[in-house]
Amino acid sequence: MSQRKIGVLRFPGTNCDADVLEFARELGYKAEYLWHADRFSHQNWEALIVPGGFSYGDHLRCGALAAKSPAMQSLAEGVKNGVPVLGICNGFQILCEARLLPGALLKNQSGRFVDKVVGLKLQNSAERFYRNMPVEMKLPIAHGEGRYFVEDDELKRLQDQSQIWLTYSENPNGSVADIAGVLSPSRKVAGLMPHPERALHDWMGGTDGRSFL
């Protein structure tokens, strides 16, 4: 395993940070928190994870305020320098608001918060996360605003450039083209609504999350 560490960002209102830290350590990495108000040097980090929760209470729009934080500026510098980034749930929303991933996440089509285990299909591989893994997996979702949205021309672009990472087997929230996760053009930035950190042990209901780091 690498000597370098995985950084887990935290914002006011983030609540999946502890689980994600454990996730990284459980899978053999050194992992530490990165506080939203502090800049950091991207050179120290093998990968960065933006975890789930309700950063800034979802004020203004989910992830909108977190996207402007000093830590996210440092993360964007890291992205320019090839540091892999994984965004989970609110983390995916933050990466989209920061324009590091395409699209936006809207309120679920049903108007309801959805909390269940879903089947997912791998469409294209990320460069760093979930490499060489089974095409089908199951992960839990828990979100009120997980409906992925891009306009038709952008959707075509994502399809042509193989940036669609994961799709739902049964669409739980009205996401366009059943999209559950997307990749950046470099494939080093990956975002998904489901929670891999909640599928590490049989007692959690499944272990497909173990393949993500």
Next chain:
Amino acid sequence: MKFIVHVMPRKVVLDTQGRSVESVLQQQGFSVLGCRVGKRIEVDLSGDDQAANRLQVEKMAKEILTNPLIEDFEIEARP
């Protein structure tokens, strides 16, 4: 100097909040053909150059106050 930024979901976006509100309005007996829900943001700027300030508010609107992918905005200057 005060400005109001009126934010609405773009027409191409399914507005689930508007749909929920419309549903309850109809249940309450109001005859409603549609309902969309947005936001109203008040920003107070220093200085008295209205044109320059308005440009600042436009920048704020495009960069932070709205997500242009999913929202439209209009700016209203307050005397």
